[in-house]
Amino acid sequence: MAIHRNNFNNDFSCNFHTLMIYSEDLANAIKYKDVNANLVNKLKRKKPGNLDQTFQDLHQQVFEEIDCLKCANCCKTTSPIFYMKDIERAAKALRMKPLAFIEQYLKVDEDNDYILKSAPCAFLDYENYCTIYKDRPTACREYPHTDRKRMVQILDLTLKNTAVCPAVARIFTHLNV
Ligand code: SF4
Numbered sequence: 186m187a188i189h190r191n192n193f194n195n196d197f198s199c200n201f202h203t204l205m206i207y208s209e210d211l212a213n214a215i216k217y218k219d220v221n222a223n224l225v226n227k228l229k230r231k232k233p234g235n236l237d238q239t240f241q242d243l244h245q246q247v248f249e250e251i252d253c254l255k256c257a258n259c260c261k262t263t264s265p266i267f268y269m270k271d272i273e274r275a276a277k278a279l280r281m282k283p284l285a286f287i288e289q290y291l292k293v294d295e296d297n298d299y300i301l302k303s304a305p306c307a308f309l310d311y312e313n314y315c316t317i318y319k320d321r322p323t324a325c326r327e328y329p330h331t332d333r334k335r336m337v338q339i340l341d342l343t344l345k346n347t348a349v350c351p352a353v354a355r356i357f358t359h360l361n362v
């Protein structure tokens with residue numbers, strides 16, 4: 186028992202330390218909000234040819250350092266958009282009718298998209314695992330969208346995500362294009 190208890194304490198302090206580091210990433214994004222906004226404006230103007238590759242390299246580097254299972258801030262604070270395909274897939278996984286799924290979990294936002302009724306996401310468990318992982322929405326699979334093509338088109342969204350995702354916040358600290 187004592188060993189389990191000690192392990193639990195070590196895990197707890199380790200996780201706490203990691204969370205503090207991720208919080209610092211998010212705090213830095215707030216602190217350097219104007220610097221990052223200026224950088225985004227510059228990138229939108231200059232459209233550097235190596236922008237996608239730069240983001241992809243930084244995405245890979247940063248996600249080798251950051252463990253989503255110790256974070257889950259996206260699932261705790263924001264909602265993915267659920268398109269009909271996402272609704273049908275998730276509803277099927279839960280053995281529900283799509284309409285019942287919509288009624289139970291979703292609402293329509295100001296852009297007429299289906300999003301979660303509440304945060305944290307109802308499918309996030311207490312260990313930060315997604316209980317519909319295999320059938321999660323495409324937006325969840327692709328979040329935080331920093332390894333996609335034509336990054337220049339989503340720079341404003343990526344800048345917004347520095348307030349949610351420590352990985353994106355950290356990518357911005359390394360961005361030098
Ligand atoms: S994608 Fe970003 S916000 Fe979501 S769990 Fe991973 S690091 Fe955290």
Ligand code: SF4
Binds near residue numbers: 316
């Ligand atoms: S469906 Fe899964 S991955 Fe998407 S927000 Fe909910 S818990 Fe996170």
